[in-house]
Amino acid sequence: MTLERASGLAAVLMLATAFLAGCACSSPSAEPAKGNAPMRLTSTQFAEGATLPATSAKTQGNRSPALAWEDRPSQTLSYVLVCVDRAPIARNWVHWLVVDIPPGMTTLPDGASLNSMPDTARELKNGFGELGWGGPQPPAGSGVHTYEITVYALDVATLDVGEDADLDAVLEAMEGHVLATGT
Secondary structure, eight states, rough: OOOOOOOOOOTTTTOTTTTTOOOOOOOOOOOOOOOOOOOOOESSSSSSSSSSGGGGGTTTTTEEEEEEEEOTTTTOOOEHHHHEEOOOTSSSSEEEEEEEEOOOOOEEETOOTTTTTOTOOOOOOOTTTTTTTTOOOOTOOOOOOOEEEEEEEEEEESSSOOOOHHHEEEHHTTTTTEEEOOO
């Protein structure tokens, strides 16, 4: 299976599930405060340009991937985690939207969604209308999909959004509170 690197995105993670025509990973936009270095987001399950574990696909386990981040600003009071499909056909389909991750948490294990999330973290609805991780399930023949996974370090402990907030509401609530991002 061939994967293509999306041009113009500095830290695009390219992912593909074994049964799909192709999937790739990369970040919704929210501007970090000036002067802070970018954070680093990694996974023990896949590397940039590698294959996403089949168990992360919607129809093959639907397990959220293991993630870790580092280089957070010292003023960080919480994190937001977002995974969005940026393929034109997907129209910014949200696969994962998590707010209020505590500042001491810098890793999420494989399958953490709805199972082993920190008490303060709130998983919001994905594009499927379900809470938590909603793995890739692009339409057959739709080509390579670019998934952007981004962690945002915020200067607030609790993001002012309701349980039914969508990505636009979360991005709006984060305005002026983003210290750094990692993709």
